[in-house]
Amino acid sequence: MIGLGIETSCDETSLGIVKDGKELLSLKIFSQIDLHKPFRGIVPEIASRAHLEKINPLLSEVLEESGLKLSDLDYVAVTRSPGLTGSLMIGAQLARSIHAVYGTPIIPLCHLQAHFAVLHLEGVEPVFPVLGLLLSGGNSAIYRIPHFGKMEVVGDTMDDALGEAFDKVAGLLTLPYPGGPPIEKEASKYVPGPKEKDLLPPLLRNLEQDRVAFSFSGLKTAVSHLIAKQPELSTQAVCYHFQKSAFELVERNLKRAVSITGIKRILAGGGVLANSTLRNRLSQFAEKNSLEFFSPQKKIYCTDNGAMVAALGYYLFKQGYSKSLDFTVSPVRQETYI
Numbered sequence: 001m002i003g004l005g006i007e008t009s010c011d012e013t014s015l016g017i018v019k020d021g022k023e024l025l026s027l028k029i030f031s032q033i034d035l036h037k038p039f040r041g042i043v044p045e046i047a048s049r050a051h052l053e054k055i056n057p058l059l060s061e062v063l064e065e066s067g068l069k070l071s072d073l074d075y076v077a078v079t080r081s082p083g084l085t086g087s088l089m090i091g092a093q094l095a096r097s098i099h100a101v102y103g104t105p106i107i108p109l110c111h112l113q114a115h116f117a118v119l120h121l122e123g124v125e126p127v128f129p130v131l132g133l134l135l136s137g138g139n140s141a142i143y144r145i146p147h148f149g150k151m152e153v154v155g156d157t158m159d160d161a162l163g164e165a166f167d168k169v170a171g172l173l174t175l176p177y178p179g180g181p182p183i184e185k186e187a188s189k190y191v192p193g194p195k196e197k198d199l200l201p202p203l204l205r206n207l208e209q210d211r212v213a214f215s216f217s218g219l220k221t222a223v224s225h226l227i228a229k230q231p232e233l234s235t236q237a238v239c240y241h242f243q244k245s246a247f248e249l250v251e252r253n254l255k256r257a258v259s260i261t262g263i264k265r266i267l268a269g270g271g272v273l274a275n276s277t278l279r280n281r282l283s284q285f286a287e288k289n290s291l292e293f294f295s296p297q298k299k300i301y302c303t304d305n306g307a308m309v310a311a312l313g314y315y316l317f318k319q320g321y322s323k324s325l326d327f328t329v330s331p332v333r334q335e336t337y338i
Contacts, residue, residue, distance in 0.1 A: 002068065003075045003317070004098070005310025006055075008091035009083025009111050010138070011035075011042050013054040016306030017066045017073075021314030022120045026065040027307045029300070030054040033178065040167065040177045048086035055094055062306075073104050075322070077313025079304075080108035081330040082138075088329035096325050105322040107313040110334040111304060112139060113151060115269030117315060118301045118308035124267070124294045126315065131263045133254060135278075136270030137163030137178070140214040142257045145267075148315040149338035154257045155212025162246060162272050165216035169223050169242055173235050183239045184275050190236035199226055199233070199241040203249040210260065212253045219245055247278055251285050258291065268295040274302040 002025070007014040011032040017025040032050050036042050063069065078095035080088060092108070099106050116132045132143040132151065140157040160168070163180065170179025175186070200222050204215055223242055226233065258264060266286065273279060273295045286293030296302050319338050 001074045001314060001317075002072060003077055003107075003310045003313050004062070004073050005114075005306035005308065005313060006076065006078040006091040006094055007111060007114075007304050007306045007309050008051045008055065008087045009079045009304055010087060011047055012304045013051045013058060014304065014306040015055070015058045015062045016308070016310045017062050017068065018121065018307055018310035018314065021117070021311050022123075024121050024307055025068070026062040027300070027305060028058045028061045028065075029303065029305055030058060031303075037177050040171055042084070044084045044086055047084055048090060051087050051090040055090055059094065070098055070104070071102055073098070073102070075105045075107050075313055075317045077107040077109055077309045077316070079111040079114070079309055080327060080334070081110050082112070082333040083329075083331060085329060085331055088331075092327070092329050099325060105317065106324070106327065107316050107321060108323050108327045108329075109309065109312055109316060109337070110151075111309060112333055113145075113148065114308035114312040116145065116267040117148060117312035118269065118296060118305070119267055119294050120311055121301065121307060122297055127265065129263050130265045130267050131254075131257055131261060133250075133266060133268040133282075134270045135162045135250065135268070135272035137161060137167070139270060140216070142212055142253060144261050144263065147338075148312060149319060149321065149336070151335045153335070154261065155214065155253055157214040157216070159215050159217040160220065162214070162216055162250070163270070165220055165246065166272070168220045172220070172224055172227060173238060175235070180272060180275060183242065184277060186236045187239035187243045187277065190234070190240040192240065198244065199237070200245040203245060209256075212256050212260065214249065214253065216246065243275075243277060247281055250278070251281065254282070254285070255289070258289070264290070265292040266294065268293065269302065271302050271304075274299040
């Protein structure tokens with residue numbers, strides 16, 4: 001079964017073709033980073049225009065690379081939520097057009113779930129239930145996933161997402177946008193002393209023991225105060241302690257989520273998982289606590305991409321899910337289909 005995945009939720013235009021939900025035939029991504037870099041954030045109008053300009057050339061590229069025609073597709077999966085409405089509409093129109101000409105079933109889906117389905121392209125078996133840890137520029141959450149097509153929120157962010165915090169702290173330190181890669185690079189250069197104290201406070205220290213929640217806006221403020229009070233601190237030191245504080249909360253929340261749900265199989269995804277320090281820390285945490293932990297080995301699978309959309313579309317289509325031309329897009333995540 002061959003499916004096309006279309007992803008246009010934010011600042012990547014991407015199309016991917018996947019066979020049987022686990023074999024990648026082609027993947028193309030146009031990143032808009034350079035377009036948004038002058039503004040240090042996503043400009044919706046610029047994003048929509050870029051999707052419109054790039055989506056048809058990318059479609060031609062994935063078809064050529066895979067050696068397929070549009071008539072060969074068994075389904076077309078497309079991100080319908082969450083995201084920028086204008087951007088989502090570009091992908092939706094392409095899916096509708098393919099359906100109108102070829103009758104190809106449309107699988108509109110939530111791309112947050114797709115971040116977990118992409119792991120099956122790296123050989124991870126679809127065994128449920130699982131915990132889904134999602135850390136990206138717009139999301140920091142843990143879900144209970146009984147099967148593809150349904151997610152139950154275990155814990156969500158109360159303000160900023162972790163990726164957003166990276167960008168804001170990078171701005172405070174005059175590091176390039178997006179902030180994740182330069183902060184990780186600077187942090188990796190720092191070697192703390194044997195008895196060095198934490199420079200930043202633990203996050204959500206008074207959170208109830210039975211609650212899972214993320215909050216990173218206070219961490220950005222704490223970094224700002226730290227820089228003002230101790231201007232002699234190196235950028236490397238600030239980046240190191242910022243990551244340490246942020247990742248401690250991720251680990252603490254994951255431990256609570258396992259305790260609350262009893263689920264010991266964890267799938268992780270989202271752009272922040274491209275951070276090697278975080279992946280290594282979570283892998284060590286899982287080994288210490290006898291948990292199964294999976295995160296993308298290829299950094300391209302951490303980003304929003306068409307392959308993950310096609311992969312999730314396969315599992316939803318197998319369960320009988322599809323929509324007609326009049327499906328809608330939404331900036332709000334959709335947690336349940338089936």
